[in-house]
Amino acid sequence: MIVRIMGEGQVRLADGHLTELNKLDDVLLTEVQNGDGPAFRQTLQALLAKVRELGEPLPDDSLEPSELILPSPDATLEEVRDLLSDDGLIPG
């Protein structure tokens, strides 16, 4: 499974880690929906740390699409909410 960290690049993760990541990911979405800024930041950092720790970076010239995409480490809750609610924000 390939995961993208926006602004950083892609990593490959063993599928076995999915359950673990999903838990954090579910929490993250709830926090985005509740507008809980501090909790959002904490969970996002935890999720990013996990992905970086468990994942193997993909080479720069890889053209494989990602299954999961994580916001960049400095993304604000509002930015993530916008990304989720309107894909018009994604250029191209």
Place this chain on the structure above:
Amino acid sequence: MDAGPVLWVLLQSLELESVRRGRAKPMSGVMKRMGMIFRAKANKALDRAEDPRETLDYSYQKQLELLQKVRRGVADVATSRKRLELQLNQLQSQSSKLEDQGRKALALGREDLAREALSRRAALQQQVTDLETQHTTLQGEEEKLTLAAQRLQAKVDAFRTKKETIKATYTAAQAQTRIGEAFSGISEEMGDVGLAIQRAEDKTQQLQARAGAIDELLASGALDDPTGMAKDDIQAELERLSGGTDVELELQRMKAELAGGTSAQQQAIEGGTDKAQPQQPQDTPRFDKQ
């Protein structure tokens, strides 16, 4: 742009339905939804093309444009960073000038003037601290964009190779799947890089507005004189004071010379003039009044 809200509603309804049925939520996380949104975007672009092979050239063109844009972005951020560095230097030299003035004022026994110089310096230091934070931000952006440009360049090169292979080897029907694979990978990268560029532009614009304000302050000399009084009044006062001191010192030196010459002469002069004169040294205010 167009499918956004629709997709969102779709996701919401999916979630609601799954909740109603008591099943696991299909799109319950941020990274899952984001992955889906990026894929939907790529698929939509691909679906628009009659012959998917046309998409390859069109996309490649877009990729080159984006690459140009990222490189311009890196250059813009670097320019802003250099401008900040220039300002920081100016502010810092202004700050050490004020510190020197404070020290000099104190040596001349003018604590009030020293206090004024140091409080102006404190205000400047605040500006310096702000600019240093901005400088760190810009450095971070520059680094990120540079890496983004490198990644995109590698992917664009890989895409070009793949594009030529696909065009040469496959029929339109066969090409479909191959193109889909290459296309969604690069399209995702372009979306990511495009956003990074937007964010960097926003940040530099904010910083440029502030940098412009500081440039104006520096140009107007207002930073030399935040109180709005005469231009660098501290310096003027210091020069006046130390000018007086120099004259005094010179006088003392001359007197000492005369005194050291011949004691008879010395006595003659002293006898004929002021008896209090030998106690005079260092008593600046008395001299000022005379």
